[in-house]
Amino acid sequence: MQLLEDRIRRDGKVRGTDILKVDSFLNHQIDVELLNALGREWRRLFDGCGVNKILTIEASGIGLACIAAQYFNCPVVFAKKSQTKNIAGDVYTTKVESFTHGRVYDVIVSKDFLCSDDRVLIIDDFLANGAALEGLIRLIGQAGAVLVGAGIAVEKAFQPGGSRLRQQGIRVESLARIKSMDEKTGIVFC
Amino acid sequence: MQLLEDRIRRDGKVRGTDILKVDSFLNHQIDVELLNALGREWRRLFDGCGVNKILTIEASGIGLACIAAQYFNCPVVFAKKSQTKNIAGDVYTTKVESFTHGRVYDVIVSKDFLCSDDRVLIIDDFLANGAALEGLIRLIGQAGAVLVGAGIAVEKAFQPGGSRLRQQGIRVESLARIKSMDEKTGIVFC
Numbered sequence: 001m002q003l004l005e006d007r008i009r010r011d012g013k014v015r016g017t018d019i020l021k022v023d024s025f026l027n028h029q030i031d032v033e034l035l036n037a038l039g040r041e042w043r044r045l046f047d048g049c050g051v052n053k054i055l056t057i058e059a060s061g062i063g064l065a066c067i068a069a070q071y072f073n074c075p076v077v078f079a080k081k082s083q084t085k086n087i088a089g090d091v092y093t094t095k096v097e098s099f100t101h102g103r104v105y106d107v108i109v110s111k112d113f114l115c116s117d118d119r120v121l122i123i124d125d126f127l128a129n130g131a132a133l134e135g136l137i138r139l140i141g142q143a144g145a146v147l148v149g150a151g152i153a154v155e156k157a158f159q160p161g162g163s164r165l166r167q168q169g170i171r172v173e174s175l176a177r178i179k180s181m182d183e184k185t186g187i188v189f190c
Numbered sequence: 191m192q193l194l195e196d197r198i199r200r201d202g203k204v205r206g207t208d209i210l211k212v213d214s215f216l217n218h219q220i221d222v223e224l225l226n227a228l229g230r231e232w233r234r235l236f237d238g239c240g241v242n243k244i245l246t247i248e249a250s251g252i253g254l255a256c257i258a259a260q261y262f263n264c265p266v267v268f269a270k271k272s273q274t275k276n277i278a279g280d281v282y283t284t285k286v287e288s289f290t291h292g293r294v295y296d297v298i299v300s301k302d303f304l305c306s307d308d309r310v311l312i313i314d315d316f317l318a319n320g321a322a323l324e325g326l327i328r329l330i331g332q333a334g335a336v337l338v339g340a341g342i343a344v345e346k347a348f349q350p351g352g353s354r355l356r357q358q359g360i361r362v363e364s365l366a367r368i369k370s371m372d373e374k375t376g377i378v379f380c
Contacts, residue, residue, distance in 0.1 A: 028268065032265065070257075
């Protein structure tokens with residue numbers, strides 16, 4: 001998506017060859033007008049797929065998911081990260097390793113908010129190793145819900161998550177796919 | 191606000207006399223249509239105040255803030271909670287005690303995204319003891335920005351945060367104010 005690629009080129013900050021900071025418009029400060037453009041694009045891509053729930057994970061996916069949900073007329077559910085050992089109540093739960101933070105989280109969704117009638121679109125800001133996305137997919141599986149696909153803002157296509165998920169037949173629509181990046185020479189999109 | 195009070199009466203779950211669960215529509219599953227109604231109401235209340243930035247805190251404030259920001263045509267900044275001892279980079283930071291989680295968090299905002307030109311509206315889902323709100327107000331103070339006020343979805347008016355802030359001259363607009371609640375007898379609004 002040209003609009004997002006242009007914005008990443010203009011305002012994204014590359015650190016080394018694998019860190020991209022987009023915190024001026026996507027995940028610390030948020031440009032809500034840009035988010036609306038992304039939401040409309042996911043709607044166009046997943047039109048006719050019967051999406052009736054959007055699933056994301058706290059924290060930076062929540063804004064994207066809520067704005068996008070306006071174009072699908074459906075609720076958002078955000079999975080919660082917990083380091084609590086004892087998970088209370090009736091929840092679906094799985095473990096997700098965060099490479100950024102070097103931790104393993106329990107990720108949970110209440111059984112009240114994900115069920116076998118749901119046709120779920122996952123929305124998230126980044127796809128790199130795919131650990132978070134695979135965790136959300138496991139939760140959808142536990143609920144017996146249908147995974148329609150995943151709408152991602154920025155995919156680091158030089159990391160293995162996207163390829164591995166597509167090989168499993170999962171529809172992943174990333175609006176900007178980065179082939180390579182370097183602090184000195186900049187970003188190359190796919 | 192009648193719409194929100196009605197929704198809390200219908201779908202909120204009272205536990206004991208001080209816990210209100212609104213996770214079916216506000217902070218786990220999110221009813222984006224309801225959030226739009228709240229956003230429009232804050233816009234009406236803070237019309238003409240020159241708001242050019244909305245500040246919230248992760249995670250459950252983010253959806254509310256992003257939807258509301260559409261009515262103010264301004265960006266959202268969400269403060270990040272961190273338990274990291276060493277905060278890296280140029281950030282404003284303060285400590286906030288979470289009564290819910292029994293922890294003290296470092297709460298941070300990058301200096302790039304809050305400045306003395308900003309007229310800031312704080313948006314959050316709950317106001318009870320006021321600790322999170324006061325933390326955000328300190329960050330706004332550190333940046334030399336102007337605090338326009340706070341838009342809160344649900345205020346537990348039987349807890350001291352709202353009164354204390356209003357006594358300091360801070361404009362707090364809570365769309366549902368709970369006077370008392372009880373698992374057996376239900377909720378009384380102010």
